[in-house]
Amino acid sequence: MAEAKPVDARVERSNRMVAAVCVAFFAGMVGMAYAAVPLYAMFCQITGYGGTTQRVTQYSDRVLDRTVTVRFDANVAGGVPWDFQPVQRDVTMKxxxxxxxxxxxxxxFDRPSAGRATFNVTPELAGAYFNKVECFCFTDTTLNAGETIDMPVVFYVDPAIEDVPELKNMKTITLSYTFFPIEPAAPKAAAATGKTGKTADEKIGG
Structure with a gap:
């Protein structure tokens, strides 16, 4: 029995080391999972994977005779008490x-509420060629009770899409936005005026 004690001690130390390694491994995997979210979003932005559109700062230097109809879709997730709609349902453009x-x-709602919009394009392959110069995606938006805002989107379809065999016969692209709830920011003094109907540009400027 006297010789069993050091064996038990060694086993106990070994078990503690295994447990510590497991905890460290688990923590590392959790950290990698959280890091993967922004990395995946960045990957989608760059490649257009999953119908993610591209954000650009310049306009196209080439316009084709080929036309395409772009349809606009609007959705709100649970917890966003908004009426959210496109001003026009579609547009046909070159x-x-x-x-x-x-x-x-x-x-x-009868009090301020806030949301943040995500977006995607279908067909998904067209996402890499749908370039937005201006949009409201991934921007926190807070509306006062009864407040209405207009949110512009400026975009074009990259002429390089003409070189994609799978999209040669594509006639329609759908741009879809979905607002998800976020905690509203603390109200500013200017918001106490209770004005409604301000556009997004007015909110930025004032």
Whole structure:
């Protein structure tokens, strides 16, 4: 029995080491999972994977005779008490032509509420060629009770899409936005005026 004690001690130390390694491994995997979210978002932004559109700062230098109809879709997730709609349901445009449309959102709640929009394009392969110069995606938006805002989107379809065999016969692209709830920011003094109907540009400027 006297010789069993050091054996038990060694086993106990070994078990503690195994447990420590497991905990460290688990923590590392959790950390990698959280890190993967922004990395995956960045990957989608660069490649257009999953119908993610591209964000650009310049306009197309080429306009084709080929036209495409772009349809606009609007959705709100649970917890966003808004009426969210495109101002127009679709637009027919030339590939390479810069076009501006707008979405409109109204807070139907009796107190401020906030949301953040994500987006995607179908067919998914077209996402890499759908270039947005201006949009409201991934921006925290807070609306006062009853407030309405217009949110412009400026975009064009990259003429390089003409070189994609799978999209040669594509006639329609759908741009879809979904607002998800976030905690509203603390109200500013200017918000106490209770004005409604301000556009996104007015909110930025004022």
């Amino acid at each position: 590939i390479g032509e810069t076009t501006q449309i707008a979405y409109k959102a109204t807070n139907l």
